[in-house]
Amino acid sequence: MKKVLLVSMAFALSLFVSNKSEAQIKIGVFDEETVLSVMPGIQKVDTLLQKYVSDSLKTEYEFEIYQYQTKDSAFKRDSATMSPSLKIAMKQEIAKHFMAIQNWQQYQQQKIQVKQQEFLRPFLEKIYTALDLVIKEQKYTHVFKKEVFIVAEKSDELMLRVIQKMKIPVPKEIEEQIKALNGGGTTPTTGGGSKPATKPAGKN
Secondary structure, three states, X not given: OHHHHHHHHHHHHHHHHHHOOOOOOOEEEEOHHHHHHHOOOOHHHHHHHHHHHHHHHHHHHHHHHHHHHHHHHHHHHHHHHOOXXXXXXXXXXXXXXXXXXXXXXXXXXXXXXXXXXXXXXXHHHHHHHHHHHHHHHHOOOEEEEHHHXXXXXXXXXXXXXXXXXXXXXXXXXXXXHHHHHOOOOOOOOOOOOOOOOOOOOOOO
16 A cells, blocks of 8 residues: 555656646655654653543443443343333443443544544644744755655655754764764754854863
């Protein structure tokens, strides 16, 4: 599927270039997940999700089990004396709780994904604000997700430029990549692309 997508994208771009040969096209790729993984404070998202599961979803699950067991027991005990309409209503209630229990894993996963996006929103807003600045500064005309588009030039991997723009402390491996991107001159913690990484004499 990915190969088909890549081929289709390459074909579409070739048409675009042929139709607008006079326009200057600059293509970049962006890896959101890598930037998220190095952002300060991102670890607390896992802690918040675990708390959400234990405090909210676990309680909700236990409630469904309690409701199912209670109503099922009551139906078995009293069904002989129930009216037909009450029997139907009770069976529907029991079935609803039973289905909720049966489908709980899928339901829980959906709820966790929604809550995760809620917790990640502040981080993503910062990331895409920085990305927008990089796109404008570097004059990129098209940006694709890294997993669906391959660009050979390291300078077109906007993930590195976004990390530098946000001045995020990063592992040595990524720091070296950013130094190479800037011709060996700066690191993300020093900020700007034109200042040398070495500090003036006499300053810490």
